[in-house]
Amino acid sequence: MGPRNLFLTNSPESSNDCEDNPTRNRGFSKRGDNDLDPDECMQRTGGLFGSRRPALSGTGNGDTSQSRSGSGSERDSWKSEAEGGESSDTQGPKVTYIPPPPPEDEDSIFAHYQTGINFDKYDTILVEVSGHDAPPAILTFEEANLCQTLNNNIAKAGYTKLTPVQKYSIPIILAGRDLMACAQTGSGKTAAFLLPILAHMMHDGITASRFKELQEPECIIVAPTRELVNQIYLEARKFSFGTCVRAVVIYGGTQLGHSIRQIVQGCNILCATPGRLMDIIGKEKIGLKQIKYLVLDEADRMLDMGFGPEMKKLISCPGMPSKEQRQTLMFSATFPEEIQRLAAEFLKSNYLFVAVGQVGGACRDVQQTVLQVGQFSKREKLVEILRNIGDERTMVFVETKKKADFIATFLCQEKISTTSIHGDREQREREQALGDFRCGKCPVLVATSVAARGLDIENVQHVINFDLPSTIDEYVHRIGRTGRCGNTGRAISFFDLESDNHLAQPLVKVLTDAQQDVPAWLEEIAFSTYIPGFSGSTRGNVFASVDTRKGKSSLNTAGFSSSQAPNPVDDESWD
Numbered sequence: 001m002g003p004r005n006l007f008l009t010n011s012p013e014s015s016n017d018c019e020d021n022p023t024r025n026r027g028f029s030k031r032g033d034n035d036l037d038p039d040e041c042m043q044r045t046g047g048l049f050g051s052r053r054p055a056l057s058g059t060g061n062g063d064t065s066q067s068r069s070g071s072g073s074e075r076d077s078w079k080s081e082a083e084g085g086e087s088s089d090t091q092g093p094k095v096t097y098i099p100p101p102p103p104e105d106e107d108s109i110f111a112h113y114q115t116g117i118n119f120d121k122y123d124t125i126l127v128e129v130s131g132h133d134a135p136p137a138i139l140t141f142e143e144a145n146l147c148q149t150l151n152n153n154i155a156k157a158g159y160t161k162l163t164p165v166q167k168y169s170i171p172i173i174l175a176g177r178d179l180m181a182c183a184q185t186g187s188g189k190t191a192a193f194l195l196p197i198l199a200h201m202m203h204d205g206i207t208a209s210r211f212k213e214l215q216e217p218e219c220i221i222v223a224p225t226r227e228l229v230n231q232i233y234l235e236a237r238k239f240s241f242g243t244c245v246r247a248v249v250i251y252g253g254t255q256l257g258h259s260i261r262q263i264v265q266g267c268n269i270l271c272a273t274p275g276r277l278m279d280i281i282g283k284e285k286i287g288l289k290q291i292k293y294l295v296l297d298e299a300d301r302m303l304d305m306g307f308g309p310e311m312k313k314l315i316s317c318p319g320m321p322s323k324e325q326r327q328t329l330m331f332s333a334t335f336p337e338e339i340q341r342l343a344a345e346f347l348k349s350n351y352l353f354v355a356v357g358q359v360g361g362a363c364r365d366v367q368q369t370v371l372q373v374g375q376f377s378k379r380e381k382l383v384e385i386l387r388n389i390g391d392e393r394t395m396v397f398v399e400t401k402k403k404a405d406f407i408a409t410f411l412c413q414e415k416i417s418t419t420s421i422h423g424d425r426e427q428r429e430r431e432q433a434l435g436d437f438r439c440g441k442c443p444v445l446v447a448t449s450v451a452a453r454g455l456d457i458e459n460v461q462h463v464i465n466f467d468l469p470s471t472i473d474e475y476v477h478r479i480g481r482t483g484r485c486g487n488t489g490r491a492i493s494f495f496d497l498e499s500d501n502h503l504a505q506p507l508v509k510v511l512t513d514a515q516q517d518v519p520a521w522l523e524e525i526a527f528s529t530y531i532p533g534f535s536g537s538t539r540g541n542v543f544a545s546v547d548t549r550k551g552k553s554s555l556n557t558a559g560f561s562s563s564q565a566p567n568p569v570d571d572e573s574w575d
């Protein structure tokens, strides 16, 4: 196995995002885990988050899992949530934050952005389906035979054409099969699982769930971050509009009583972060007996050392149907091989594996640039780039929470309207920051890995990796915040020769696969740091191009059916 340590307990000295327990701890720790890099060790001056926002205080509403600015460990925050800390009376003041309800009018529910000029190019991406007896892909929404209400909702959402992951996943899920699907960022994985689940529910004649102290949802969807789980909920609410299916979202950093109140009113689809989910199950507000669908979005993260133990607990909870009796669905843009192997415990042995393009590959609609920038020059370079960009929405990724504060403050001082999101900010602040960024009030969002996965924000034209992440998977997810749904985007990464050399090799691979220019200097570093037999210094594996079970049943472009699989999976090779 590669250097990634799976299912290890969190080390107290690490300093990363919490619920979004970071990939960097899986492998090499490249900069140590200091929240501030040595070169940037100016004192935090407090400062502006958004043009008029006060300095991050780290205290406030008493969210014990969020308000520990300076505590240094975002992973500790994750732990405190995952272990039920925030609901425990002994762990500090109660969390009181109640997120504002989302707008209820139909226009807001169905608000969407336009697909981009490259949307049709999705059809040319090669799709591989492995496993026995895969049902044929569908080419149109009509072929899915969904009920009229779902079709209306799809139309109101502005979807006219299926994306490749939808063409393959929808019939597989409709056929009742377990699925592990890997498709590039921004290519519609959320609808790929929501639509067939809703179709099943409607077909089975689901009845409206009513007020009850113990709710028994049919579907649980878990994802690694609060903002992502909320986004999935909004998608579920959109597609279930006009049906009796009730979706509910619960996540950490909010008042537990609020989560309970949402649940007891009725719950068919529960979207949750793992910590809050386990809390609520522990409080016997959710029973698992009726679960028919378990979805792990960002599944490689959900099975990684941070969340893996929670997920194992979830599937062993009393009442949870065995994998033979439920349908388990996993989606991500990246799927390291060793995580695919771990997934076996959750999936039926005959699960199908769908790979759209290369597993772990970057979205080709993102133009990637890698610049050699030393630590001491990064801030100056950032300002130069942001001034050229003007008001276009830009996400700037840094490696630590303190650095996010520091850079956001610095940019505000430079009169660049900036906000920030990271695991030490209170949930209220995180949501405010995302809102300010979404609406363009603050066109620059400085973020840690908490915002790397899944977030679908209109018009993000640029991603800047002020610090490169320590794994290539993380890089792929970060740059995937732009170039979504056929739109184009740009990613600029600062490569520091002092600390990023271990990334050179996988970076060259990602750039090459996405048909991007590879700087000669980067190739040289990749060559000079090449270690034969070393299975990927940062990903912890070689690039998986196939199902780890090895057998391939088909190779096809997205427009064609793939079911006529020659011969399939060598299940024996699975262990």
Ligand SMILES: Nc1ncnc2c1ncn2[C@@H]1O[C@H](COP(=O)(O)OP(=O)(O)OP(=O)(O)O)[C@@H](O)[C@H]1O
Pocket: 112, 113, 115, 158, 159, 160, 161, 162, 163, 166, 183, 184, 185, 186, 187, 188, 189, 190, 191, 332, 333, 453, 454, 455, 456, 480, 484, 485
């Ligand atoms: N068939 C479709 N037609 C038009 N728009 C679509 C279609 N499918 C998805 N979208 C839109 O594309 C955007 C990206 O979809 P989504 O967030 O599901 O991507 P994803 O594959 O889950 O990305 P990530 O890997 O970053 O999580 C969303 O705004 C979604 O509404």
